[in-house]
Amino acid sequence: MILNLHTEPLPYRSELHITRRSVEEYIARFHDAERIAGYCRACPNYGRSWACPPYDFDPEEVMRPYRFIHIVASRIYPAAADLPFSESGRLIIPERRRLMSRLLHLEKLHAGRSFSYMGSCLNCPAGTCTRLSGQPCRHPELVRPSLEAFGFDIGKSVEELFGFGLKWSNNGLIPEYLTLVGGFIHNNPDLTDEDFLFDR
Numbered sequence: 133m134i135l136n137l138h139t140e141p142l143p144y145r146s147e148l149h150i151t152r153r154s155v156e157e158y159i160a161r162f163h164d165a166e167r168i169a170g171y172c173r174a175c176p177n178y179g180r181s182w183a184c185p186p187y188d189f190d191p192e193e194v195m196r197p198y199r200f201i202h203i204v205a206s207r208i209y210p211a212a213a214d215l216p217f218s219e220s221g222r223l224i225i226p227e228r229r230r231l232m233s234r235l236l237h238l239e240k241l242h243a244g245r246s247f248s249y250m251g252s253c254l255n256c257p258a259g260t261c262t263r264l265s266g267q268p269c270r271h272p273e274l275v276r277p278s279l280e281a282f283g284f285d286i287g288k289s290v291e292e293l294f295g296f297g298l299k300w301s302n303n304g305l306i307p308e309y310l311t312l313v314g315g316f317i318h319n320n321p322d323l324t325d326e327d328f329l330f331d332r
Contacts, residue, residue, distance in 0.1 A: 141226040142219060143211035149294045150204050150325040155317055158201045158284075159192060161292070165283030172281065181261045182269040183253040183277055191282040198244070198317035203279075204328055205294055206231060208310045217301040220310060225254065227312055234328060235316055236274070244318030248276040250286070279315050286313045 169185065177184045195201075208223050228249045235246035252258060255271040262270055269275055280286055287298050290313060299307035316328075 140222065142215070142222040144223050144227070145209050145211070146227055147207040147209070148204065148329070149207070150202060150328050151293050152200055152202050152323075152325065153293075155195050155198050155201050158203075159195065162284050162289050163192070163282075164285045164288075165191070168280060168283045168285060177252060180264055181253050182263050182272075183248065183275050183281065185277075185281050187277075191277075194245070195282070195317055197319075199319050200317065200321070200323070202316045202318075202323070202325070202328060203289060203293055203313065204231065204235070204315060205290055205311055205313045207296070208312065209308070210306055215306045217304055217306050220306050223306070223310060224249075224251065224312065228254065231312065231314055232274075232276070235276075235314060238316055238318075238323075238327065242318045242320045242323055244316050244320070246276045247279045247282065247315035247317075249312040249314045250278045250280050279313060289313065 172178050172185050175184070179186060206227055208227050210223055228251065232246070232248055235248075238244060239246055253261065253275060255274050256262075262268060279289070290311060291297055296311075298311050299309055301307055
């Protein structure tokens with residue numbers, strides 16, 4: 133799905149869910165690289181964005197120097213009912229930007245590494261990623277892969293860690309809520325769930 137980055141946000145409320153696990157446990161329980169890679173290969177962004185696979189490194193090897201992972205899920209509830217699913221970007225994009233701003237801030241404070249939220253990269257206009265021409269990323273300080281891009285099963289993660297499921301449209305309308313799932317790996321045993329809240 134290509135999101136229109138130039139539309140006005142729709143009113144919504146969000147509910148943040150946060151949990152910490154060891155990186156070792158998260159990999160063991162939720163990494164399903166071969167199956168998830170099949171979904172990635174079917175996506176039109178595959179190999180066309182610096183945020184997306186394939187990568188020239190092993191995602192597990194990138195994660196293993198870190199001890200902890202915080203999974204950060206936001207449930208987005210639209211203020212209006214019966215919105216067409218084509219309007220979902222007007223809910224998802226503002227929330228993605230809000231969440232990533234916090235994660236990138238935590239990177240600077242705690243020498244960790246963020247995982248972005250599924251969907252098209254928001255840092256350049258659609259179809260203009262420099263990966264298409266073999267050039268370096270214009271915004272390496274902003275672009276982060278999603279947990280899906282690293283081979284993690286997000287549906288299973290949400291169900292087992294937070295106790296609710298992902299919702300999908302089956303009638304052309306936005307469901308009761310949409311879910312964004314990102315993460316942060318780090319080595320700080322004192323980093324708590326509260327550090328991910330926006331009023332701190």
